[in-house]
Amino acid sequence: MELIKELPDVFEEFAEQRQKSFLAIKELKDRGVPVVGTFCTYFPVEIAMAMGAATVSLCSTSDETIPAAEKDLPKNLCPLIKSSYGFAATKKCPFFYFSDLVVGETTCDGKKKMYEYLGQFKDVFTMELPNRQTKDGLTLWKNEIIRFKEYLEQKFHVAITEEQIRNAVKIQNEGRVALKRLYELMRLDPAPMTGQELFSVLYGSTFKPDRSKIPGEVNAIADRVEKEYAEGKMLEKKPRILVTGCPIGGATEKVIKAIEDNGGVVVTFENCGGAKSVDRLVEEDAEDIYEAIAKRYLSIGCSVMTPNPNRIELLGRLIDEYQVDGVVEMILQACHTYNVESLGIRRFVNDEKHKPYISVETDYSQADIGQLNTRIAAFIEML
Template identity: 65%
Template sequence: MELQKRLPEIFEEFAEGRRNAFIKAKELKDKDIPLIGVFCTYFPQEIALAMGAATVSLCATSDETIADAEQDLPRNLCPLIKSSYGFAKTDKCPFFFFSDLIVGETTCDGKKKMYEYLSDFKPVHVMELPNSQSEVGLQLWKHEIIKLKSTLEEMFDAEISEDDIRKAITIKNNERKALKKFYELGKKEPVAMLGQDIFKVINGTTFSFDKEQIPKQMDELIEKINSEYETEKKYEAKPRILITGCPIGGAAEKVIKAIEDNGAYVVAFENCSVAKAVDELVDEENPDVYDALSRKYLSIGCSCMTPNHNRIKLLNKMIDDYRVDAVIDVILTACHTYSVETLSIKRFVNNEKNIPYMSVETDFSTNDIGQLNTRMAAFIEML
């Protein structure tokens, strides 16, 4: 990526990453490279990478196919689940079409039941995710990772060695370090870029099949941003917002826009779309690669875990590090675990961190954009 390009153009290139990846996915298939379709950050990508397979996030952030999904699924179901199923059923997701195997995890009841129907369209492997981050849960998750390895070896007639897994761990850790170094630019005050652009870049990298190139791309982009920042502080001081809660890719990005259109900046994303997935590394010194992978992935602070201490731990750190003025909790309609958890997050943010908190329930439609703008304007005015 050439540094002489203007930053807005570079950000848009990352935003186009998903569309460009459609073509690359077909190229992978033409080369007989296995493609694994996934939905969640709990998927241990190192296992697929060690086999030489590519991993891609499946289409699940638009209301385009929800009407089709509702012919089979309940209407009062999480839009992410309905979108996931709808794209599979209608064959409108190129990534799903080209995937040789779909891997899901039992993060919530809705998803694990949806996977049963998803297997009508593609081979599906479901990993049994523990309900808690206990030692017993850790052993179960380690067993599930080894089971995934065996499934891939059998399905693709391959051998995944521990040395290959160690190499993959290093590659993924380097990617995590690079992504974290980039989104930590949100700590700058005044801000160096909009939260919308931070999200475009991080989301765009999830559609990059060459994981070893991501650190170089991030270093070039960081250099460009820092260079412009030293010569021009183009963003005035405004309230600094941290977003937590459900994944917000695709249509749900309207929340970021509503915040920044109404007088604030999104400087940090605690949710699994950004920090939750990459904040911690896999321990490269652990001689047991499966134990190392289990500990890293099971540490993710998703609301499907009970109790969910790790979400509070990461929130606490990020609120301080990013000098946050308020927290906005984004909840997808009918996502019961995140919805129930809003009470504990509100108590923590209000009582422990002494800053304002607001929860926002939304879906993948555009029907609530006016309401979002009204609520954000009022909330930010209060700040």
């Protein structure tokens, strides 16, 4: 029995979260709450939360502002970077507009160089992210987290206590546990919801300025999905797809749609916005809370790391746990790290997990939807 042809209200709520948060951010701003804008999963959100700041993902997923960005930046740059810069330059992102501070990390080359220019519109704090998950890398990253805390204290004239940080860790972990609970329902076969529905919650949650509301709201959705599943409301059996690669959201949701319009169901997202950003928790009782935070974030398996074993570890686990039939990798044009890493991912998926793999390279335009549909339909048909 099909549960969903159109998004039911509970998912729609989250799908509209980005728009709803425009007003929420303005209200917070009017009340004097500091707003910290972010672009990346490596951002240690707990530090900003500890001083009572609202944190929000900045706009970076639409082609609307790319022409403006291309006046300053090269055309053959990843669309995510151009879009981010374009939103800042055109003042079309309310979250950027209301941010007191933007935090960046030295991830890929294009992004870290773009942050240098963002400084003309806003205060930017760039954290030095090591490219290797080693002991020395951990020490550097822990020191960067402490440097960030001290910067916030100085800029906003506050003192951030360890107790406040531990409290933020707890809140953020509760949100992760709730999101995990929801996406783990996709282990059920047949799936209890579509990948598009699941994604609306995962993506919408990144725009929630009040992180403490996430556990309650997401658990309520999980309760409802579980209840409806028990009543027999579920999708029909379909090929089960894992999506990996560059972050998805906004314009690139066309890939999820293409998979589901052509007979598949996305049962798990390995990329940022999905399991990559939620899978691991910060150890709450650790003696050194800065080190615990540093460990948790540094272990994220992004392709900017070399080598990048944690991506393979997570990918393998998800393929098994979600009984995946095929893997679709979405790569943004000119994203060198994910593009180069795709060979290793293909080999792992084909040779070690014995599953079919396809990579699709795309940008933020809708011009390739026909081509995406053709390639993905052929892929799903052979599963």
